[in-house]
Every structure is written in C-alpha cells, then in structure tokens.
Amino acid sequence: MRTLGWICFFVFVLPLSVHAKEIQTIIDQTPDYGIVKMASGVYDESLILSKPLTLEGVGRVTIRSCRLPAVVITGHHVVLRNIMIQQCRRAESAALVVTGHDHIIEYVQIVAAKRGIQLNQASRTSIAHCLIRGTRQDNGIDLWDSSQNIIKYNTIKQVKDGIYIENSNKNEVKANFIHNSRYGIHVMFSDDLMIKRNLSEHNLAGAMIMGTKRTVIEHNSFRQNNRHVHSQGLLLYNAMKTSVKKNVIAANRVGVYAENAYNVQLIGNYFLRNAIGMQWNISKKNYIADNSFVGNVYDAQAIRCFNNTIIHNYWDTSLKLDQTGRGFSAIPYRADPFFLALTTNVPEYQLFFQAPGMLVLQKLLRSPDDEVMIDHAPRMNALKIEQTHRLSTDPLNVNRMSLVMIVGSISLLIMGRKRG
C-alpha cells in the first residue's frame, strides 16, 4: 500500500505569496505518501498533518502560529522536514504536537515561547537534527506516554528541561546537545531508556533520572552544570538497575548524586574537576568500578549506604602503594560519610569544607567500616576514556595559556629593565 502511495507521487511547490489556507487545502488533497513542498516564505497558519505524507520546506520556510500549535501531526508515517516554526510570546500550547506512530521530524528549527515539541501517545517517531530555542518557560522536547521513539542529534537551549520524559518507556536519546536550561535530560517514571553520547552543559543539572528502571546512560558528557548551589552532573533518585558507563562528568558542583539507588552499575566514568565527585545516600547493592577521579575537590561521600561494591577506581588524591606490580594499590580508599552527614542536617557547615579542624574531627570520629564505601584495591593509574565531546579546558589549552603568560611576563620584564 505504501509503495502504491509512492507511485502516486505528488509534488506541489507552493508560490511564495500563496494564501495560508491553501497549504492546508493542498495537504488535504495530497494522496497518502505524497510530498508537499513549500517554497521559501513566511506562512501564518496552523497546519494539521493527519495522514501519511511528507511536508518539506524548500529554502527558508517559516510557519508562524500564536494560539494553536503551528503544526499538529497525527496518524502515522508523517515526515516533517526543513521547516522553521516560530511562536509568538502569547502562545498557549506547544509549537509542534505529535501523536500517532512512525513519524519523522528532521531539520526543524523551533523558536518556542512555550513547549517546543510535545509527543503525546506517540511511538516509533524519530526527531533528528532539530534546533529548539525557548524562553526557559517550558520544556524543549516533552514525551508523555510515548514509547520507542528516537531523539538524536538535536540542539536544545534556553528551555526549562531540554528533554523531559515521563511515563514513556524504551526511548532512545542520542547525541543531543542541551545547554543553558534547567535540567538537560529529565526522566520520570520511565523504564528501559537509552541515553547515549549526549552533551549537557551549563544547566542546573546535566541529567535527572527519577523513578526509573533499567536506564542505560553511556558515553555522555555532563559538564559545567554548576549554576546552582545544588547543581549536579547526573542525579539518580529512586533509580533501579541503572547502567552508568564511560561518561565524562566534569566541572559540576556535584558529579553524580544518587539517592535510593539500587543495583546501579557505575563503571568506567571519568570524574574530572567537580567540587564533589560523587555523593551516595541511602543506596545499596550498587557496583562502582574502574572510574577515574581526577582533580575533584572531594572525590566521594556516602551515607546510609550498605552492601555496595566499590573496587578498582582511580583516586588521584589517595595514598597508593603497589605491592604486587599488578597496577592496584594495597592501601584502601575510604569515602568517609562524616562531612556529608554533617552538612545534610546543617548545610551552613559547608563553609568548613576542607577546614583543618574538620579533617581532625573526621579522623577522630571515624565511621564504622560497614557504613563506609571502601575501595579495597584502588587503581594506580587512571583508565583512558574515549572522549565523545572535547573538554573545554583540555591540556592543550592549558599549555597555550601558560605559553602566553610566560611570553607576556618576559616581555614586561625586558620592557621594565630597558626603562630602568
């Protein structure tokens, strides 16, 4: 049937000055699986795509709508491509509303006053290469009761939550870039999600995973999420059987914060220059291995955590002694809960962070071993991590800066001596 549709191939190229009403009429007249091409121009119209067809912009096509969604997609096999959607400030609904299944939305730019894209009972839909800019009032891409969708290669900025997923299972979120928003990726009560190779930076939190099961979080970069005193790279709350592997978690206030997290696999991640690398609270049966903690002010803290396995991580600040020559230290690393326990009740005590008196107290009031996360065999060297996203302050930058400063200092010295 689909092939038959393609045989009945219709192409409409609309003139620039076409009356808005005609677009909807032409869409309605187009047979199933036909293509409607829109010429460059601005169209003040709210479109409804309710049957399988392709709506494609040729050149710079802008659809503007205020009260209603600019485009509503229902049914199945709708393709929306190369379109720009603009919402005015008094918009009341999402710019693009999608229900149904097997749709493709690609190369769509949205300037949203409210929500960018709303997926509501949508499945097997792909959203790719889209750019969404908001006003921080609502979410960029919002999934409700929508499963098996793929959201990839999108750029989302200045929204509330970049990608918000609730009650939506088996979705894939891949290689998106989300910045300057509240939470980059926010998941609630959704299972079996795949979150891979995303870059989430300069948000309140890189990703918030809450009330989930079997989420896979791999090869992402959560960095510079430090706008807020409570900012985190990744937050796991009530998250079960989560796999967090090979992510770069850099320059956040707290790298990973986990509470009520069970059976989490935290393996091969790179914790770089966070104020606190990871914090664990009321969590058990988790496996934390082969992670590298480099340049964090405080590597790890844990309270009320039991039956966790923590092994073969690299802690750059810990004392190390390799007795066997196998690359693992004989001196265990303890993630002492003292400071976290203290600041949980009275956050103001954070002022005493790393204060000499606090360190003495921590040694005096040593916590029992069964309440402490202990790495019995830390690594001697950090593992190399495949970097999906370049870190903003890589060693090259540091070297370049050092060189500039050395040259500058020498020049000033020479100039000063000449004057003398």
Next chain:
Amino acid sequence: MRKIWIFSILMIMLFMMSGCSQKAKPVAIDEKNDKCDTCHMEVGNNSFATELVLKNGKTLKFDDIGCMYAWVNEHKKEKINTMFVRDYKTSAWLEADSATYVYDKNIHTPMAYNVISFQDEKAAKRFIQNNGGTLLTYDQLAHHTWERNKEMMMKMKHKKMKHGKKEMNKHDNHMGN
C-alpha cells in the same frame, strides 16, 4: 527606682518569652536556590510547594505535599513546629492543619503524589464537582498511603486524550514540572 528596674526586666523577659512562643511563618520560595529536601528537584514558586518548620527553627521546602509527608515519615524523631501548604487557586500559604485536601489520580503534581490543598472547604468541594476526586481532612491525610501509581496515571491520561486538545493543554498547566 528599683521597682522600675524590676518591672523593666520582667517586661523584657515577658517580651522575649512571647517572642519564643511566636508561631512559625512560611518563608518565600526562592526558585533559584531552593531544592526539595526529599526528591532534590527545584522547588517551583507555585501552589504545589510546601514547607515544614522544625522546632529548632529550621525550614525545609518541598515541591510536593507527598514529598513533605515522605520526609515526615522518614524522620519520625524530628520535632515539627508547623507544616505549611498553599491554596491551589491563590497559592496563599496556610497551615497544613487548617487546609482541606483533594486527592485524585487525575491531578498532576510535580512528584505525582496527586494531592492538592485548599484554604476553603467549599472551593475543594467545587473542584471535586468539576474534576472528580476525594476530599481529605488533615487528619485523614496522616493515614494516606502516598502511593504513586503510574499505571493509574497512564489510564487517566488515556481518558484525558479522549477529551481532545483542550485537555492536553490542561495537563500542561497542571504539571508542576
């Protein structure tokens, strides 16, 4: 002269004691800095926000009434002075024991505990007439199960979908996130 001194000291003591027994007051929500003391999400300055003032003067903030009760159930040894909730319509602060509550799976709150609070019992009943739900008193709320049943939420959403686009927008407005 001595009597005046004694009288002054007594007055000061009385003033201080009256100060000590002053009722706790709710603190304004600061969206940029406040996070929920249970779920760690940002606390929105909306009708879902709640506060709990401890006897030691510390104020805890929550993004959902359910989060506040989750904290209370986990910290039974803590001495609580006052619990504050907000009126669903006006967002005015009110003491939790003076409020009337409505529970329904169809009501969306930030952490899906589905309970909202009203200053006026009549307003709560009006809400139930229009939207459905169960009326709860403060005492009944103490025995509420606080379950977040996402399957039920899904069913309700399906119902909502049947009502069309208008209802979809309503969901957006009701969401605390």
